[in-house]
Amino acid sequence: MAPRSGKTSGLAIPAILAAPGPVLLTSNKAANDAFTATVDARTAVGTIWTLDPQQIAHHPRRMWWDILADARDLAGAKRLAGHFVAASVDESAGSDFWSTAASNTLGALFLAAASHRRPITDVLAWLASPADRTPVDLLTDAGHDAVAAQLQGTVSGATETRDGIYETSRQYASCLLDPDVAAWVTPAKGLPQFRPAAFATSRDTLYLLSKDGGGSASAIIAAAADAVMRSAVVVAERSGGRLDPPALCVLDEAANVCRISDLPDLYSHLGSRGVIPMTILQSYRQGQKCWGEAGMDALWSAATIKVIGSGIDDADFADRLSRMIGDHDVQTTSVSTSESGKSTSVSMRTERILPPDAIRALPKGKALLFATGIRAAMLDLRPWYTEPSAKAISPASAAATQAITERALAKASLGRDDFEAAS
Numbered sequence: 511m512a513p514r515s516g517k518t519s520g521l522a523i524p525a526i527l528a529a530p531g532p533v534l535l536t537s538n539k540a541a542n543d544a545f546t547a548t549v550d551a552r553t554a555v556g557t558i559w560t561l562d563p564q565q566i567a568h569h570p571r572r573m574w575w576d577i578l579a580d581a582r583d584l585a586g587a588k589r590l591a592g593h594f595v596a597a598s599v600d601e602s603a604g605s606d607f608w609s610t611a612a613s614n615t616l617g618a619l620f621l622a623a624a625s626h627r628r629p630i631t632d633v634l635a636w637l638a639s640p641a642d643r644t645p646v647d648l649l650t651d652a653g654h655d656a657v658a659a660q661l662q663g664t665v666s667g668a669t670e671t672r673d674g675i676y677e678t679s680r681q682y683a684s685c686l687l688d689p690d691v692a693a694w695v696t697p698a699k700g701l702p703q704f705r706p707a708a709f710a711t712s713r714d715t716l717y718l719l720s721k722d723g724g725g726s727a728s729a730i731i732a733a734a735a736d737a738v739m740r741s742a743v744v745v746a747e748r749s750g751g752r753l754d755p756p757a758l759c760v761l762d763e764a765a766n767v768c769r770i771s772d773l774p775d776l777y778s779h780l781g782s783r784g785v786i787p788m789t790i791l792q793s794y795r796q797g798q799k800c801w802g803e804a805g806m807d808a809l810w811s812a813a814t815i816k817v818i819g820s821g822i823d824d825a826d827f828a829d830r831l832s833r834m835i836g837d838h839d840v841q842t843t844s845v846s847t848s849e850s851g852k853s854t855s856v857s858m859r860t861e862r863i864l865p866p867d868a869i870r871a872l873p874k875g876k877a878l879l880f881a882t883g884i885r886a887a888m889l890d891l892r893p894w895y896t897e898p899s900a901k902a903i904s905p906a907s908a909a910a911t912q913a914i915t916e917r918a919l920a921k922a923s924l925g926r927d928d929f930e931a932a933s
């Protein structure tokens with residue numbers, strides 16, 4: 511669905527308001543969006559965790575999450591590095607030498623820090639001075655000899671190459687250079703720690719907010735969403751196979767703020783475990799840019815429910831949808847006049863039920879549903895603000911939006927440190 515077609519108001523928000531279990535939401539907006547519309551209702555059922563490193567909602571820091579918790583083994587460290595690469599590089603652009611080398615280096619440094627319970631800020635210090643032997647020693651110490659040797663090889667290689675790899679790595683991890691961003695993912699005394707495993711069986715809500723694009727905190731958002739979903743699967747496997755109530759993971763603006771590279775693979779594990787992912791994209795192309803053509807294809811096939819709304823401006827995609835909806839027979843009557851008089855003939859013609867141009871012109875508020883095992887259906891979306899519950903939610907959303915404005919103003923007049931202290 512194109513921007514402003516009702517993805518958030520017609521899909522994300524109603525799903526969150528109806529969710530019986532824990533809810534995760536990623537978003538790049540706070541005011542008058544899913545965060546403000548749901549925060550009040552969700553406060554009533556559980557704890558609210560807001561990870562707002564770039565101050566989208568100007569939310570004071572009242573939690574921290576250990577970004578390195580899953581990076582204590584090589585696979586986890588690589589996955590974390592992958593989130594930082596994916597936030598800056600499109601999968602469709604392919605990977606070159608520098609991005610692969612930088613990803614390996616970041617992975618090694620994350621592993622070095624995580625295996626000794628060092629904070630992620632140490633990784634930044636190591637990135638700044640490639641000659642520092644500390645990470646190599648830490649890796650050797652933790653028994654990761656092969657990774658240590660690999661890192662040592664990079665560090666002692668040709669200076670231009672090493673500097674190029676380190677510069678690329680620094681770019682990928684650049685959001686952590688901002689201490690206000692890094693603070694959310696480093697241990698903080700006196701603040702509650704967000705724990706993905708406990709979250710899976712709670713009725714809590716995790717809001718993950720970030721700006722779009724490379725250099726933003728979107729890598730942190732993707733890493734947190736990934737950690738929550740994976741941990742929920744592990745908890746489900748331990749407790750009879752499924753989470754009950756299920757966990758809802760709404761990845762709103764997924765291609766902008768939550769680029770989990772292996773989301774297509776992850777998808778197939780989640781559904782059967784009571785972890786319900788809901789990936790919201792503006793177009794099919796946006797998904798292809800983010801996950802590559804094969805990746806988007808896999809994501810499309812793995813999703814058992816697909817909803818397509820207005821603003822599809824991609825002729826190939828519209829034609830593909832039109833073919834999926836199918837054909838029907840239309841009766842046509844033709845009249846011909848000759849000397850012997852008028853004659854009428856009736857014939858059947860096969861036509862598309864919904865031709866591509868009609869899909870392109872789908873009005874706001876309408877959507878096509880493709881679900882496994884049934885024919886395609888045309889839906890009327892039911893945005894939250896037209897439902898009876900809007901009577902209570904609208905004022906709550908307005909108040910939450912007002913609170914964001916007030917926090918922004920307070921911050922502007924107080925200065926940031928005083929604001930943190932005051933809140």
Ligand SMILES: Nc1ncnc2c1ncn2[C@@H]1O[C@H](COP(=O)(O)OP(=O)(O)O)[C@@H](O)[C@H]1O
Nearest residue numbers: 511512513514515516517518519520543893895
């Ligand atoms: N509380 C509301 N009351 C009336 N209209 C709204 C409200 N919230 C959103 N809308 C309208 O719904 C449309 C879709 O908004 P939204 O769901 O945020 O779009 P998307 O997420 O697809 O970008 C917008 O045109 C907006 O004007």
Ligand SMILES: [Mg+2]
Nearest residue numbers: 517518519762
């Ligand atoms: Mg939206």
